[in-house]
Amino acid sequence: MIRKLLLAALIAVPICYYFALIVGAATYPGYSHVTRYASELGAADAPYPALFNVPIVIGGVAAVLTSVGVVAALRDLSGRWLWAILAGIALACWGASMVLGGMFPMPDERHVGFGLGLAGPLVPLFALLENYRMRKE
Amino acid sequence: MKLFLGFIFVGSLIVLAIMFGVGHLVTRRNVGIWQRINTGISIPWFAVLGVWLLKLNANTRRASPSGGHVSLTSLG
Numbered sequence: 743m744i745r746k747l748l749l750a751a752l753i754a755v756p757i758c759y760y761f762a763l764i765v766g767a768a769t770y771p772g773y774s775h776v777t778r779y780a781s782e783l784g785a786a787d788a789p790y791p792a793l794f795n796v797p798i799v800i801g802g803v804a805a806v807l808t809s810v811g812v813v814a815a816l817r818d819l820s821g822r823w824l825w826a827i828l829a830g831i832a833l834a835c836w837g838a839s840m841v842l843g844g845m846f847p848m849p850d851e852r853h854v855g856f857g858l859g860l861a862g863p864l865v866p867l868f869a870l871l872e873n874y875r876m877r878k879e
Numbered sequence: 880m881k882l883f884l885g886f887i888f889v890g891s892l893i894v895l896a897i898m899f900g901v902g903h904l905v906t907r908r909n910v911g912i913w914q915r916i917n918t919g920i921s922i923p924w925f926a927v928l929g930v931w932l933l934k935l936n937a938n939t940r941r942a943s944p945s946g947g948h949v950s951l952t953s954l955g
Contacts (some may be wrong), residue, residue: 866924870881874881
């Protein structure tokens, strides 16, 4: 049951992000998705920065929490820990960068999350490597 | 799923490289578009992974007569 909840949190991550993006942009007169960064929706000069920052923090927390469930579920696929743990760590780092991004809006230098977000693309790589060793049921 | 994960990984790397200036494709006038492409590749797939792992988790538990758990009654 706990694992189910943790994995469901993974589904909540994109929902939180796109909620922040869509609602933030809808309440920001003159905002352009073509020429402006998404993070500008949470900056101090945005009309309602909390509409962007709060869901981003929630999505980041969900990513950090779900990393535990992802490790356990991927580990069950192959029976091995290495790639599952690395996938979980990469996901937690990416989630932490989301939390920092929401807590410290632009132009705060902490907004970029110390580069932790760059771990994001490693999640599918590690999940793929774990998948290759999947147990034959 | 393997193909999907591979596509997401390679796609994320390519768009990330573009965002970091490779090819000089990103300008102030289109940075938003490139950022949306980047997040469009690197974020929604989390939901797909979540659904896939939830299904696998459910199948594994259904396949086990004890629902994935070993209890004293199931041993008896």
